[in-house]
Amino acid sequence: MATAALRRTPLYEAHAAAGAKLVPFAGWEMPVSYEGVRQEHVAVRTGCGVFDVSHMGEIRTSGPQAESLLQRLLSNDVTKLEVGGAQYSVLCRPDGGILDDLFSYRLADDEYLTVTNAANHERDLEWFQAHAVDFDAEVTDALADYAMLAVQGPEARGTVSALASPELPPRMHTATVGLGVVDGLVCGTGYTGEDGVEILVEPGAAVDVWGRLIDAGATPAGLGARDTLRLEVCFHLYGNDMDETRNPIEAGLGWCCKEETDFIGSEALAAARADGTDERLAPFVLTGPGIPRQGNPVLSEGEQAGTVTSGTHSPCLEQGIGMAYLRADLAEPGTEIEIDVRGRGRAARIESKPLYDPKES
Amino acid sequence: MAEETYPEELKYHPEHDWARIEGEEATFGITWYAQDALGEVVFYEPPEVGAAVTKDQPYAEVESVKAVSDVYSPLSGEITAVNETLSDSPETINEDPYGDGWLVKVKLSDPSEADQLLDAAAYRELLSSG
Numbered sequence: 053m054a055t056a057a058l059r060r061t062p063l064y065e066a067h068a069a070a071g072a073k074l075v076p077f078a079g080w081e082m083p084v085s086y087e088g089v090r091q092e093h094v095a096v097r098t099g100c101g102v103f104d105v106s107h108m109g110e111i112r113t114s115g116p117q118a119e120s121l122l123q124r125l126l127s128n129d130v131t132k133l134e135v136g137g138a139q140y141s142v143l144c145r146p147d148g149g150i151l152d153d154l155f156s157y158r159l160a161d162d163e164y165l166t167v168t169n170a171a172n173h174e175r176d177l178e179w180f181q182a183h184a185v186d187f188d189a190e191v192t193d194a195l196a197d198y199a200m201l202a203v204q205g206p207e208a209r210g211t212v213s214a215l216a217s218p219e220l221p222p223r224m225h226t227a228t229v230g231l232g233v234v235d236g237l238v239c240g241t242g243y244t245g246e247d248g249v250e251i252l253v254e255p256g257a258a259v260d261v262w263g264r265l266i267d268a269g270a271t272p273a274g275l276g277a278r279d280t281l282r283l284e285v286c287f288h289l290y291g292n293d294m295d296e297t298r299n300p301i302e303a304g305l306g307w308c309c310k311e312e313t314d315f316i317g318s319e320a321l322a323a324a325r326a327d328g329t330d331e332r333l334a335p336f337v338l339t340g341p342g343i344p345r346q347g348n349p350v351l352s353e354g355e356q357a358g359t360v361t362s363g364t365h366s367p368c369l370e371q372g373i374g375m376a377y378l379r380a381d382l383a384e385p386g387t388e389i390e391i392d393v394r395g396r397g398r399a400a401r402i403e404s405k406p407l408y409d410p411k412e413s
Numbered sequence: 414m415a416e417e418t419y420p421e422e423l424k425y426h427p428e429h430d431w432a433r434i435e436g437e438e439a440t441f442g443i444t445w446y447a448q449d450a451l452g453e454v455v456f457y458e459p460p461e462v463g464a465a466v467t468k469d470q471p472y473a474e475v476e477s478v479k480a481v482s483d484v485y486s487p488l489s490g491e492i493t494a495v496n497e498t499l500s501d502s503p504e505t506i507n508e509d510p511y512g513d514g515w516l517v518k519v520k521l522s523d524p525s526e527a528d529q530l531l532d533a534a535a536y537r538e539l540l541s542s543g
Contacts, residue, residue, distance in 0.1 A: 073452075088453050089478045276452070276479050341500075343456050343476050365455040365478050372456075394474075394481075 061106035062199050062258040070272055078170035080107040083274040092277035093367040096244055097410065100205040101273035102265045105250070106258065109173030110198050111180055114163040115189035122164055124316060125183060126156065127300060127309040133158045138224045138241050141308050143176060144317025148299035148324060152176050153290055155241055157226045165194065165237070165252075169290045183316075198237075199258035201251045203270060204281075206410075208248035212238070214268040215261075220249055231261050243278060245285030245410045280364050283373060284408035286335045292346055293333060293361045293375050302329035302377070304405075331358060332383035334402050336391070338372035342398035344391045350376045351390040351397065357382055360391060368408045372398070417445050420511055424527055425536035426469075426487035431511065434527055439488055442515045443475065446540055448507045452477040457503040459495035459517070466490055466519060468526050473516060475506060484516060488526050494518040 058081040067074060072083035083104065085092060095101045113122055123130040128141035135158050143151040152172040157165045168176045173195060180191040203212050209220055212231075216238065221227040223240040231238075234257035242248045253261055266272065279289070288294050294303040299317075301309075301324040311318040311325070338344060344363030349356045358378025366373040374391070382389060387402040423431040429447035433440040448454065456476040466472040471483035472492075495517050499505055506514040521527075531539065 084479065085452060090453055090455070093478075280478055341456070341458060343481070345481065365476070367455075367478070 059107070061104055062255045063104045063106065063262055066259055066262055067104065067272075072272070072274060075275075077275060078107060080170060082107055083272070085274040085276045086272045089274070089276035089280060090367045092271060092273035093280050095271035096205045096246055096273055096277060096281055097368060098206065100203060100207040100211040100248075100270045101277065102262065102270040103202040103204070103273050103275075103278055104199075104262070105202050105278075106199040106255070107170040108200050109168035109170060109176070110194035110252070111166045111168060111177055112163070112192045112194040113166065113180065113184075113189060114192075115187075116162060117187040117189045118162050118164055121180075121184055121187040121189040121191075122156065122166075123313050124187075125180060126154065127315050127317070127321075129310040129313050130156070131313075135160060136221065136225055136227060138226055138239055142294075142300050142305055143179065144300065144315065144321070145296060146316055146320065148301075148317045148320035149296035150290070150294045150298055150300060150303065151179060151296060153288060153294070153305070155239075157237070157239055159226070159237075167200075171291060197254065198252040199255045201253070201258070201262060201265065202242055202244075202248065203251065203265060204242045204244040204246045204248035206247060207269070208246065211265060211268045211270050212249055212251070215264045223247070231257075232264055233257065233260055236261065243287055244281040245287070245406060245408070246281075280367055283362050283364055283375070284366050284368055285406040285410070286375065288333075289362055298333075298377070299324050299329070301325050302332050304333045329380060331377045332380045333361065333375055333377050334383040335373070335375050335405055335407050336389065336400045336402050337369065337407060338391065339399045339401050341372075342391070342393050342396070343372045344374040344393055344398065344400070348394075349392040350378045351392055352379070352382055357389070363391075366408065372400075373407050415445060415508060415510060417449070418511070419444065419533045419537055421533045423511065423533065424487065424530035425533065426485055426530060427539060428469075428483075428485035430485050430487045432487040432527070432530065434488075434521075434524070437521050437524055438493070438518060439490070439521055440515050440518050441487060442510055443484060443506065444536070445510050447482065448510050448514075451475060451482050452479060454503040454506045457499045457506065457516075459497060459499065460492055462492050462495055464492045466492060466517075468529075475503070486519075487530055488519065488521055489523055490519040490521040492517050493520050
C-alpha cells in the first residue's frame with residue numbers, strides 16, 4: 053500500500069526539537085510523547101500540560117439559517133447554544149450510526165465553528181455541505197485557518213492567564229483573547245477531565261504561542277497522555293468507542309441527544325432509547341494484574357459477552373482500565389467480568405463513570 | 414533513563430533481545446533500543462520457572478502504556494530463574510536493561526545456537542540500517 057505523505061502541524065519542528073517521538077495519526081505526523089507518557093499524564097493531573105491538537109479540523113457554518121442547519125445535523129439542542137457558548141453533540145446517520153462527535157462554538161448570532169476529529173473531517177465537511185443546500189447557510193472548511201492547542205490541568209488557567217488579556221472565558225464558553233502578538237479564540241473545553249482551555253490561533257502564530265506557554269510553565273504532552281487522560285475520565289474516542297455501527301444510546305451519549313429537535317437520526321434514537329439496546333458501552337477496571345487492549349474479548353461465565361474498545365494502564369489508578377461494549381444486562385457497575393487478554397483471563401469489574409475523578413483527587 | 418549502549422560481551426537477537434552466555438547457562442533481556450522504542454514499561458509478568466523456551470519464539474511480554482511487545486528467546490533451553498522484582502518495578506527494564514532489568518536465566522539445550530546471534534557491532538549495524 054502506498055503511504056500518502058503525512059501532514060504536519062505548524063509545530064512539527066518544535067516537537068522534533070523537543071525530542072518528541074512522532075507517529076502517524078489520522079494522516080498526520082503527531083507527537084505521541086516527549087519525556088514519557090506517565091510524566092506527561094501526571095503533569096496534566098497535577099500542574100499544566102499543553103497538547104498540539106492542530107490535526108483536529110474546523111468547519112465554519114454561517115448565514116441566516118446557520119442555526120437551523122446545525123439543529124438538523126447535530127444531536128444536541130443548538131437553539132440552547134448562546135453566542136460565546138460551547139456545546140457537545142454527535143453527528144448521526146438517519147439510522148442513528150455515529151459519524152463523529154463534535155464541539156460547536158457559537159461565535160455570533162449567525163456564525164458557528166465546529167471542531168471535528170481529524171480522521172472524519174473530510175466526511176463531516178461533505179455531510180455538512182450536502183445538507184446545507186436546503187438552508188440559507190454557508191458551510192466552509194476552516195481547517196487551514198487554525199492551529200489548536202489544548203492547555204489542561206489544575207494550573208492551566210493560571211498558565212494561560214500569564215499571556216492572556218482580557219481574562220479567560222469560563223468552562224463551556226468561548227471568547228477572543230489576546231495572547232501576546234496575536235488574538236486567539238479561547239474555549240473552556242478539553243479532553244482530559246481537568247480544568248483548562250483550548251486555544252485556536254492562526255497557524256503562523258502557533259510557534260509563538262506554544263513557546264510562551266512552555267515559558268510560562270506548561271509541560272509539552274503528546275497523544276499518548278491525551279489517550280490515558282481521556283480514558284481515566286471515560287471520554288469517548290471516535291473509531292474506538294463509537295463508529296457508524298453504534299448509536300449514541302448504546303454509546304452512553306444519550307445525554308447529548310435531544311430527539312425533539314428532529315435532527316437526522318432522531319427517529320432511530322427515539323426507538324433505541326425506548327426499546328433499549330442489545331449492548332452498551334461501559335467502563336471497567338482490572339481487579340488484578342494485566343492491561344486490557346482494544347479488541348480483547350469480554351467474558352461472562354466463560355462465554356464472550358462483548359469486546360474491549362479502549363484499554364490501557366491508568367497512571368493515576370495504577371491498574372488496567374478500559375471501556376467495552378457488552379451485553380446490556382452486564383453493563384451495570386459492580387458486575388464481575390473477565391477480559392481475555394491474549395489468551396489469559398483477567399478479572400475485571402464494571403465501574404461507573406468516571407473511573408478517575410479529578411475533583412476527588 | 415539509561416544511556417544508549419550495546420555491551421560488547423553480550424550476544425544479540427535481531428528482535429532486540431540480548432543474551433549473556435556463561436557456558437551452558439545464559440541470562441536474557443531486552444536491548445536499550447527495545448525499551449526506548451516501547452517507552453516506560455508498566456507491566457511485566459515473569460514466565461514460569463521450568464518452562465521451555467525456543468530460539469526465535471516469544472516467551473514473555475513487556476507492556477508500556479501504549480503497546481505490548483513480545484520478548485523473543487535468543488536461544489533454546491529451560492528457564493531456571495526469573496527476575497521477580499520486575500513485577501513490582503517493571504520500569505527497572507528501562508533504567509538498567511542489561512543489569513537489574515534482566516528477565517530470565519536459562520539452561521541452554523543447544524549452546525551452539527549462539528553462533529547464529531549477532532555481536533554488538535553487527536547489532537548496531539542492524540539498528541543503523543533499519
